[in-house]
Amino acid sequence: MKYIDEFRNSDTANALSRQIHELSSELPGQITIMEVCGTHTMAIAKFAIRSLLPEKIRLVSGPGCPVCVTPAGYIDAAIELAGDGKTIVTFADMINVPGTSSSLSKTRSSGAKVETCYSPEAAVETALKNPGTEIVFLAVGFETTIGPVTSIVARASAEKIRNVSILTSFKLIPPAMEALSSDKELKIDSFLCPAHVSAIIGAKAYEPYVEKYQKPCVIAGFEPLDILSGIKMILQQIIKGEARVENNYSRVVKYEGNQRAVSFIYKYLECSDACWRGLGMIPASGLSLKKEYHGFDAEKRFGIRISNRAENKGCRCGDVLKGKIIPSQCPLFAKTCTPEKPAGPCMVSSEGTCSAYYKYMR
Ligand code: SF4
Numbered sequence: 001m002k003y004i005d006e007f008r009n010s011d012t013a014n015a016l017s018r019q020i021h022e023l024s025s026e027l028p029g030q031i032t033i034m035e036v037c038g039t040h041t042m043a044i045a046k047f048a049i050r051s052l053l054p055e056k057i058r059l060v061s062g063p064g065c066p067v068c069v070t071p072a073g074y075i076d077a078a079i080e081l082a083g084d085g086k087t088i089v090t091f092a093d094m095i096n097v098p099g100t101s102s103s104l105s106k107t108r109s110s111g112a113k114v115e116t117c118y119s120p121e122a123a124v125e126t127a128l129k130n131p132g133t134e135i136v137f138l139a140v141g142f143e144t145t146i147g148p149v150t151s152i153v154a155r156a157s158a159e160k161i162r163n164v165s166i167l168t169s170f171k172l173i174p175p176a177m178e179a180l181s182s183d184k185e186l187k188i189d190s191f192l193c194p195a196h197v198s199a200i201i202g203a204k205a206y207e208p209y210v211e212k213y214q215k216p217c218v219i220a221g222f223e224p225l226d227i228l229s230g231i232k233m234i235l236q237q238i239i240k241g242e243a244r245v246e247n248n249y250s251r252v253v254k255y256e257g258n259q260r261a262v263s264f265i266y267k268y269l270e271c272s273d274a275c276w277r278g279l280g281m282i283p284a285s286g287l288s289l290k291k292e293y294h295g296f297d298a299e300k301r302f303g304i305r306i307s308n309r310a311e312n313k314g315c316r317c318g319d320v321l322k323g324k325i326i327p328s329q330c331p332l333f334a335k336t337c338t339p340e341k342p343a344g345p346c347m348v349s350s351e352g353t354c355s356a357y358y359k360y361m362r
Contacts, residue, residue: 036177
Protein backbone atom coordinates (compact mmCIF):
# COMPACT_ATOMS: atom_id res chain seq x y z
CA MET A 1 0.00 0.00 0.00
CA LYS A 2 2.83 2.37 0.94
CA TYR A 3 4.45 1.75 -2.45
CA ILE A 4 1.21 2.41 -4.34
CA ASP A 5 0.64 5.60 -2.38
CA GLU A 6 4.17 6.79 -3.02
CA PHE A 7 4.19 6.24 -6.78
CA ARG A 8 0.54 5.92 -7.87
CA ASN A 9 -1.34 8.32 -5.63
CA SER A 10 -4.24 9.67 -7.67
CA ASP A 11 -4.35 13.07 -5.90
CA THR A 12 -0.66 13.63 -6.69
CA ALA A 13 -1.24 12.46 -10.28
CA ASN A 14 -4.10 14.95 -10.69
CA ALA A 15 -2.01 17.74 -9.16
CA LEU A 16 0.84 16.97 -11.58
CA SER A 17 -1.63 16.88 -14.46
CA ARG A 18 -2.91 20.36 -13.47
CA GLN A 19 0.66 21.70 -13.27
CA ILE A 20 1.42 20.24 -16.72
CA HIS A 21 -1.72 21.89 -18.14
CA GLU A 22 -0.67 25.22 -16.64
CA LEU A 23 2.87 24.94 -17.96
CA SER A 24 1.62 23.95 -21.41
CA SER A 25 -0.03 27.36 -21.80
CA GLU A 26 3.50 28.80 -21.95
CA LEU A 27 4.55 26.50 -24.80
CA PRO A 28 4.89 28.15 -28.21
CA GLY A 29 3.02 25.27 -29.91
CA GLN A 30 2.61 21.52 -29.82
CA ILE A 31 5.63 19.56 -28.60
CA THR A 32 6.54 15.94 -29.23
CA ILE A 33 8.04 13.87 -26.43
CA MET A 34 9.33 10.41 -27.28
CA GLU A 35 9.34 7.76 -24.59
CA VAL A 36 12.22 5.62 -25.72
CA CYS A 37 11.55 2.56 -23.61
CA GLY A 38 8.94 -0.15 -24.21
CA THR A 39 8.24 -0.45 -20.48
CA HIS A 40 7.35 3.25 -20.46
CA THR A 41 5.10 2.67 -23.47
CA MET A 42 3.22 -0.05 -21.58
CA ALA A 43 2.95 2.03 -18.39
CA ILE A 44 1.72 5.12 -20.30
CA ALA A 45 -1.00 3.03 -21.96
CA LYS A 46 -1.92 1.06 -18.86
CA PHE A 47 -2.28 4.11 -16.59
CA ALA A 48 -3.94 6.25 -19.31
CA ILE A 49 -1.26 8.91 -18.92
CA ARG A 50 -2.21 10.52 -22.27
CA SER A 51 -5.67 11.32 -20.92
CA LEU A 52 -4.02 13.47 -18.22
CA LEU A 53 -2.08 15.58 -20.71
CA PRO A 54 -3.11 18.66 -22.69
CA GLU A 55 -3.44 18.46 -26.47
CA LYS A 56 -0.28 20.48 -26.86
CA ILE A 57 1.76 17.50 -25.66
CA ARG A 58 2.17 14.67 -28.12
CA LEU A 59 3.64 11.51 -26.60
CA VAL A 60 5.12 9.10 -29.14
CA SER A 61 6.72 5.72 -28.60
CA GLY A 62 10.24 4.93 -29.69
CA PRO A 63 12.44 1.96 -30.54
CA GLY A 64 12.92 0.76 -26.96
CA CYS A 65 11.63 -2.78 -27.28
CA PRO A 66 14.48 -5.18 -28.12
CA VAL A 67 12.21 -7.74 -29.73
CA CYS A 68 10.59 -5.10 -31.95
CA VAL A 69 13.87 -3.74 -33.33
CA THR A 70 15.36 -7.14 -34.12
CA PRO A 71 15.35 -7.31 -37.91
CA ALA A 72 13.67 -10.01 -39.98
CA GLY A 73 17.10 -11.15 -41.29
CA TYR A 74 18.14 -12.09 -37.74
CA ILE A 75 15.00 -14.22 -37.28
CA ASP A 76 15.73 -15.86 -40.66
CA ALA A 77 19.26 -16.72 -39.47
CA ALA A 78 17.89 -18.24 -36.24
CA ILE A 79 15.38 -20.28 -38.27
CA GLU A 80 18.21 -21.48 -40.52
CA LEU A 81 20.26 -22.61 -37.50
CA ALA A 82 17.23 -24.42 -36.03
CA GLY A 83 16.60 -26.11 -39.36
CA ASP A 84 20.23 -27.23 -39.37
CA GLY A 85 19.85 -29.22 -36.14
CA LYS A 86 20.99 -26.66 -33.59
CA THR A 87 18.92 -26.19 -30.46
CA ILE A 88 17.76 -22.59 -30.17
CA VAL A 89 17.24 -21.22 -26.66
CA THR A 90 15.47 -17.88 -26.39
CA PHE A 91 13.24 -15.59 -24.36
CA ALA A 92 9.63 -16.46 -25.15
CA ASP A 93 8.64 -13.26 -27.04
CA MET A 94 11.11 -14.01 -29.82
CA ILE A 95 9.48 -17.20 -31.06
CA ASN A 96 6.48 -15.43 -32.60
CA VAL A 97 8.42 -12.61 -34.26
CA PRO A 98 7.98 -12.88 -38.01
CA GLY A 99 11.04 -13.42 -40.16
CA THR A 100 10.82 -12.89 -43.91
CA SER A 101 8.51 -15.84 -44.45
CA SER A 102 8.29 -17.81 -41.20
CA SER A 103 8.84 -17.65 -37.44
CA LEU A 104 10.60 -19.79 -34.86
CA SER A 105 7.27 -21.07 -33.52
CA LYS A 106 6.33 -22.37 -36.99
CA THR A 107 9.80 -23.91 -37.33
CA ARG A 108 9.33 -25.59 -33.96
CA SER A 109 5.98 -26.99 -35.09
CA SER A 110 7.76 -28.68 -37.95
CA GLY A 111 10.17 -30.46 -35.60
CA ALA A 112 13.05 -28.06 -34.94
CA LYS A 113 14.29 -27.68 -31.39
CA VAL A 114 13.39 -24.23 -30.03
CA GLU A 115 13.29 -23.84 -26.26
CA THR A 116 12.10 -20.80 -24.33
CA CYS A 117 13.64 -19.70 -21.04
CA TYR A 118 13.49 -17.00 -18.36
CA SER A 119 17.25 -16.71 -17.85
CA PRO A 120 20.26 -16.93 -20.22
CA GLU A 121 21.75 -19.41 -17.72
CA ALA A 122 19.32 -21.96 -19.21
CA ALA A 123 21.40 -22.06 -22.41
CA VAL A 124 24.49 -23.18 -20.48
CA GLU A 125 22.50 -25.75 -18.50
CA THR A 126 21.02 -27.15 -21.72
CA ALA A 127 24.52 -27.34 -23.23
CA LEU A 128 25.83 -29.27 -20.21
CA LYS A 129 22.92 -31.71 -20.33
CA ASN A 130 23.30 -32.27 -24.09
CA PRO A 131 27.03 -32.45 -24.82
CA GLY A 132 26.49 -33.76 -28.34
CA THR A 133 24.22 -30.87 -29.38
CA GLU A 134 25.05 -27.32 -30.43
CA ILE A 135 23.07 -24.82 -28.34
CA VAL A 136 22.52 -21.30 -29.70
CA PHE A 137 21.11 -18.55 -27.49
CA LEU A 138 19.37 -15.63 -29.20
CA ALA A 139 21.31 -12.71 -27.77
CA VAL A 140 19.00 -9.73 -28.26
CA GLY A 141 18.61 -6.83 -25.87
CA PHE A 142 19.69 -3.40 -24.75
CA GLU A 143 22.25 -2.35 -22.15
CA THR A 144 20.11 -3.86 -19.37
CA THR A 145 20.16 -7.43 -20.64
CA ILE A 146 23.49 -7.44 -22.46
CA GLY A 147 25.43 -8.20 -19.26
CA PRO A 148 23.35 -11.22 -18.16
CA VAL A 149 23.38 -12.63 -21.71
CA THR A 150 27.14 -12.14 -21.98
CA SER A 151 27.53 -14.22 -18.82
CA ILE A 152 26.85 -17.22 -21.07
CA VAL A 153 30.15 -16.55 -22.82
CA ALA A 154 31.94 -15.79 -19.56
CA ARG A 155 30.87 -19.09 -18.02
CA ALA A 156 31.33 -21.19 -21.16
CA SER A 157 34.80 -19.73 -21.63
CA ALA A 158 35.81 -20.29 -18.00
CA GLU A 159 34.42 -23.83 -17.83
CA LYS A 160 35.47 -24.74 -21.39
CA ILE A 161 31.92 -25.57 -22.47
CA ARG A 162 32.31 -25.78 -26.23
CA ASN A 163 28.79 -26.55 -27.45
CA VAL A 164 27.12 -23.25 -26.62
CA SER A 165 27.20 -20.01 -28.59
CA ILE A 166 25.21 -16.78 -28.94
CA LEU A 167 23.68 -15.17 -32.03
CA THR A 168 24.18 -11.50 -31.27
CA SER A 169 21.85 -8.64 -32.04
CA PHE A 170 22.67 -6.40 -29.10
CA LYS A 171 21.58 -2.77 -29.39
CA LEU A 172 22.62 0.45 -27.67
CA ILE A 173 20.03 3.12 -26.90
CA PRO A 174 21.99 6.44 -27.14
CA PRO A 175 23.04 5.96 -30.81
CA ALA A 176 19.42 5.20 -31.71
CA MET A 177 18.38 8.44 -30.00
CA GLU A 178 21.00 10.23 -32.03
CA ALA A 179 19.67 8.70 -35.28
CA LEU A 180 16.13 9.79 -34.36
CA SER A 181 17.31 13.28 -33.33
CA SER A 182 19.11 13.81 -36.63
CA ASP A 183 16.00 12.86 -38.65
CA LYS A 184 14.38 16.28 -39.14
CA GLU A 185 11.20 14.74 -40.54
CA LEU A 186 10.40 13.20 -37.13
CA LYS A 187 10.37 16.51 -35.23
CA ILE A 188 11.07 15.03 -31.79
CA ASP A 189 11.48 17.82 -29.23
CA SER A 190 12.64 15.81 -26.24
CA PHE A 191 13.13 12.34 -24.80
CA LEU A 192 11.82 10.54 -21.76
CA CYS A 193 14.86 8.31 -21.24
CA PRO A 194 14.65 4.68 -20.18
CA ALA A 195 14.94 3.67 -16.54
CA HIS A 196 16.69 0.29 -16.55
CA VAL A 197 19.07 1.09 -19.41
CA SER A 198 20.07 4.28 -17.60
CA ALA A 199 20.81 2.29 -14.43
CA ILE A 200 23.62 0.64 -16.42
CA ILE A 201 24.94 3.49 -18.59
CA GLY A 202 24.24 6.36 -16.17
CA ALA A 203 22.84 9.82 -16.79
CA LYS A 204 26.15 10.98 -18.24
CA ALA A 205 25.72 8.72 -21.29
CA TYR A 206 23.10 11.10 -22.74
CA GLU A 207 25.12 14.28 -22.32
CA PRO A 208 26.90 14.21 -25.71
CA TYR A 209 23.55 13.89 -27.54
CA VAL A 210 21.87 16.61 -25.54
CA GLU A 211 24.85 18.84 -26.20
CA LYS A 212 24.75 18.11 -29.93
CA TYR A 213 20.99 18.20 -30.60
CA GLN A 214 19.79 20.48 -27.81
CA LYS A 215 16.83 18.28 -26.88
CA PRO A 216 15.91 17.96 -23.19
CA CYS A 217 16.34 14.42 -21.81
CA VAL A 218 14.74 13.30 -18.55
CA ILE A 219 15.34 9.86 -17.09
CA ALA A 220 12.16 8.56 -15.47
CA GLY A 221 11.03 5.46 -13.60
CA PHE A 222 8.07 3.38 -14.71
CA GLU A 223 5.45 4.43 -12.19
CA PRO A 224 2.72 6.93 -13.18
CA LEU A 225 4.06 9.65 -10.89
CA ASP A 226 7.61 9.12 -12.21
CA ILE A 227 6.35 9.57 -15.77
CA LEU A 228 4.14 12.59 -15.05
CA SER A 229 6.84 14.39 -13.06
CA GLY A 230 9.35 13.53 -15.84
CA ILE A 231 7.04 15.17 -18.40
CA LYS A 232 6.69 18.22 -16.15
CA MET A 233 10.49 18.51 -15.96
CA ILE A 234 10.74 18.37 -19.76
CA LEU A 235 8.18 21.17 -20.08
CA GLN A 236 10.05 23.31 -17.57
CA GLN A 237 13.26 22.92 -19.59
CA ILE A 238 11.54 23.75 -22.88
CA ILE A 239 9.86 26.84 -21.43
CA LYS A 240 13.18 28.07 -20.03
CA GLY A 241 14.90 27.37 -23.37
CA GLU A 242 17.19 24.79 -21.73
CA ALA A 243 18.39 21.40 -22.92
CA ARG A 244 20.07 19.16 -20.36
CA VAL A 245 19.96 15.68 -18.87
CA GLU A 246 17.88 15.44 -15.71
CA ASN A 247 17.60 12.35 -13.56
CA ASN A 248 14.10 11.85 -12.17
CA TYR A 249 14.94 8.28 -11.14
CA SER A 250 17.83 8.88 -8.77
CA ARG A 251 16.57 6.15 -6.44
CA VAL A 252 18.05 3.73 -9.01
CA VAL A 253 20.05 5.62 -11.64
CA LYS A 254 23.43 7.17 -10.80
CA TYR A 255 25.31 9.74 -12.86
CA GLU A 256 28.13 7.27 -13.60
CA GLY A 257 25.83 4.26 -14.05
CA ASN A 258 26.94 0.79 -13.03
CA GLN A 259 30.62 0.78 -13.86
CA ARG A 260 31.07 -2.86 -12.82
CA ALA A 261 28.40 -3.97 -15.28
CA VAL A 262 29.85 -1.79 -18.05
CA SER A 263 33.39 -3.18 -17.50
CA PHE A 264 32.05 -6.72 -17.61
CA ILE A 265 30.22 -6.05 -20.90
CA TYR A 266 33.27 -4.48 -22.58
CA LYS A 267 35.53 -7.31 -21.46
CA TYR A 268 33.76 -9.57 -23.96
CA LEU A 269 32.13 -7.20 -26.45
CA GLU A 270 33.09 -4.31 -28.66
CA CYS A 271 31.14 -1.64 -30.49
CA SER A 272 29.82 -2.46 -33.97
CA ASP A 273 27.31 -1.12 -36.47
CA ALA A 274 23.86 -2.64 -36.05
CA CYS A 275 20.77 -3.05 -38.18
CA TRP A 276 17.52 -2.02 -36.44
CA ARG A 277 14.13 -3.06 -37.74
CA GLY A 278 12.53 0.05 -39.12
CA LEU A 279 15.52 2.30 -38.46
CA GLY A 280 18.02 0.50 -40.70
CA MET A 281 21.78 0.44 -40.13
CA ILE A 282 22.95 2.77 -37.33
CA PRO A 283 26.71 3.24 -36.90
CA ALA A 284 28.20 2.04 -33.59
CA SER A 285 24.77 1.15 -32.21
CA GLY A 286 25.48 -2.50 -31.45
CA LEU A 287 27.90 -4.75 -29.64
CA SER A 288 29.60 -7.86 -31.02
CA LEU A 289 31.89 -10.43 -29.44
CA LYS A 290 35.59 -9.58 -29.48
CA LYS A 291 37.84 -11.66 -31.71
CA GLU A 292 39.13 -13.83 -28.85
CA TYR A 293 35.53 -14.95 -28.17
CA HIS A 294 34.53 -15.68 -31.77
CA GLY A 295 34.36 -19.38 -30.86
CA PHE A 296 31.14 -18.47 -29.00
CA ASP A 297 29.75 -16.34 -31.83
CA ALA A 298 27.13 -18.44 -33.68
CA GLU A 299 27.39 -16.26 -36.79
CA LYS A 300 31.15 -16.89 -37.12
CA ARG A 301 31.09 -20.44 -35.84
CA PHE A 302 28.47 -21.71 -38.29
CA GLY A 303 29.29 -19.32 -41.16
CA ILE A 304 25.78 -17.92 -41.13
CA ARG A 305 24.95 -14.47 -42.50
CA ILE A 306 22.38 -12.09 -41.06
CA SER A 307 20.97 -10.26 -44.05
CA ASN A 308 19.37 -6.83 -44.10
CA ARG A 309 16.27 -8.03 -45.91
CA ALA A 310 13.22 -5.87 -46.40
CA GLU A 311 10.56 -5.88 -43.70
CA ASN A 312 7.24 -7.68 -44.07
CA LYS A 313 4.96 -6.15 -46.68
CA GLY A 314 2.22 -3.98 -45.22
CA CYS A 315 3.61 -3.91 -41.68
CA ARG A 316 4.31 -0.34 -40.50
CA CYS A 317 6.43 -1.32 -37.47
CA GLY A 318 9.28 0.80 -38.82
CA ASP A 319 7.12 3.94 -38.72
CA VAL A 320 5.71 3.00 -35.29
CA LEU A 321 9.24 2.54 -33.91
CA LYS A 322 10.22 6.00 -35.15
CA GLY A 323 7.12 7.64 -33.69
CA LYS A 324 5.97 8.58 -37.20
CA ILE A 325 2.58 6.95 -36.80
CA ILE A 326 0.57 5.48 -33.94
CA PRO A 327 -0.47 1.82 -34.27
CA SER A 328 -4.08 2.57 -35.19
CA GLN A 329 -2.75 4.31 -38.33
CA CYS A 330 -1.40 0.98 -39.58
CA PRO A 331 -4.06 -0.55 -41.88
CA LEU A 332 -3.43 -4.01 -40.39
CA PHE A 333 -3.91 -2.96 -36.74
CA ALA A 334 -6.55 -5.07 -34.95
CA LYS A 335 -7.71 -6.41 -38.32
CA THR A 336 -5.22 -8.87 -39.76
CA CYS A 337 -2.66 -8.06 -37.04
CA THR A 338 -3.62 -9.10 -33.50
CA PRO A 339 -1.66 -10.57 -30.55
CA GLU A 340 -2.96 -14.03 -31.56
CA LYS A 341 -1.86 -13.56 -35.17
CA PRO A 342 0.78 -10.83 -35.23
CA ALA A 343 1.98 -9.46 -38.55
CA GLY A 344 4.84 -7.51 -36.97
CA PRO A 345 7.03 -7.60 -33.85
CA CYS A 346 5.40 -4.53 -32.28
CA MET A 347 2.27 -6.66 -31.79
CA VAL A 348 4.23 -9.71 -30.56
CA SER A 349 6.27 -8.25 -27.77
CA SER A 350 4.86 -7.66 -24.30
CA GLU A 351 6.54 -4.23 -24.56
CA GLY A 352 5.57 -3.50 -28.16
CA THR A 353 3.70 -0.29 -28.97
CA CYS A 354 1.04 -2.05 -31.04
CA SER A 355 0.54 -4.58 -28.28
CA ALA A 356 0.12 -1.73 -25.75
CA TYR A 357 -2.42 0.06 -27.95
CA TYR A 358 -4.29 -3.19 -28.61
CA LYS A 359 -4.48 -4.06 -24.94
CA TYR A 360 -5.31 -0.66 -23.42
CA MET A 361 -6.23 1.90 -26.08
CA ARG A 362 -8.50 0.36 -28.67
S1 SF4 B 1 -0.32 -3.26 -36.27
FE1 SF4 B 1 0.91 -5.07 -36.75
S2 SF4 B 1 1.52 -4.81 -38.85
FE2 SF4 B 1 0.86 -2.81 -38.10
S3 SF4 B 1 2.71 -1.82 -37.37
FE3 SF4 B 1 1.80 -2.88 -35.64
S4 SF4 B 1 2.78 -4.88 -35.59
FE4 SF4 B 1 3.22 -3.99 -37.61
